[in-house]
Amino acid sequence: MVTLPMPAASLAIAVDASAEHVVGMHEASWTAIRDGILGKIFPAATGIAHDVAGQDFTPNVESILALRPDVVVQWAEEGTGTIAPLENAGLKVLGVTYGTQEDLETWTTLFATLLGKPTRALDMIARNDEALAEVKARTAKVARGSPKVVYFNRFAAGLKVAGPQTYNDYYIRLVGAENPATGPAGVQGAGMVGVDAEQVLRWDPDVVLLGNFDGAMPDDLYRDPVWASLAAVRTRRVYKVPLGGYRWDPPGQESGLMWRWLSHVVFPGDDGPSLRDRMREAYGFLYDYRPTDDDLDQVLWSAANHGSADYGQFDA
Structure with a gap:
């Protein structure tokens, strides 16, 4: 996975209980991992590529292609310039929206499905x-x-x-x-x-x-x-x-x-x-x-x- 929305990388890592399946993330996601506790828990996460998008989430398509992701998670409401370049490059894109507890539950379910851990989402949502x-x-x-x-x-x-x-x-x-x-x-x-x-x-x-x-x-x-x-x-x-x-x-x-x-x-x-x-x-x-x-x-x-x-x- 390459995750461009800022909260997505840490959520994917939590769903997976591992940093193995995130290969790229937004720089603001990376700084939260570096400055927070997740970098200590999963040291490999601090080495994940974070040059995959600009601050406005415009994707760095060349950098993303080099990571050979199965899917790129991207904002669905930031304009055509955020998703179209990825799709035009042949990448599979999951467009998401965010801001409410319901959105969080949707993300958790989607990520758990992608990672082959559907029951993990049920447990996380139940705890919330x-x-x-x-x-x-x-x-x-x-x-x-x-x-x-x-x-x-x-x-x-x-x-x-x-x-x-x-x-x-x-x-x-x-x-x-x-x-x-x-x-x-x-x-x-x-x-x-x-x-x-x-x-x-x-x-x-x-x-x-x-x-x-x-x-x-x-x-x-x-x-x-x-x-x-x-x-x-x-x-x-x-x-x-x-x-x-x-x-x-x-x-x-x-x-x-x-x-x-x-x-x-x-x-x-x-x-x-x-x-x-x-x-x-x-x-x-x-x-x-x-x-x-x-x-x-x-x-x-x-x-x-x-x-x-x-x-x-x-x-x-």
Whole structure:
């Protein structure tokens, strides 16, 4: 397989519990593997070709042909320039769309079918369903008020927040919080939308989430006087989203862990099994790997999040 959509490589590896069948991936997929834990679990994954497409997903047909793939996974909604060149070169292309939990289930089923492991998809989907039911039950029990949570898809070089029709908005609401970017004074348009600091200050979120698509960390807000009046800064509730087998920001094989993490970030508490225990069990299932405490600290950005409120609940 050659996978061009960013989350596809790590999902295929999780479905396969192996890096043997992915021969090429988008560079952003590769950096997540390099910087996250998947490169440690499957060292061979860091050697997979990642010069197969531009940042806009335009395929490098020559590089892909050299890999002799049986199938190329590509975005189906990025225009004719993303799929036609591949098909014109005689390559078999699987066009996919993405952004919802249903899309993730479709990808999981497709990849499991391609890899000859159909029951693996059923097990992965069932586990996510179980996690979803648990988080909904916790939300009904612990949610109080409607804390405002803003997710930054980009922060370091221009602000972009998750607006309507985003997965981030879905899980913010799932845990009993409110996304002011989708409220009455929210952004215009859907998806990841550019905003200015003044807009964010008017929203005055209680919690800020920093995504894994740039290098921004909580201290970048805590130390910047521009953000000093923000409720999330005053109460030190700015958090870097974990980076596991893939970025926890979008839908993925570790989404159940993301939901549990966010639920406890927004409404801290030590009810139920610890997140670390959940992660160890999940990584055993997904990757046949038992992470160490240092591994989990890395995934959870424990050092970067150490100065944020209640993050000690995720300590070893």
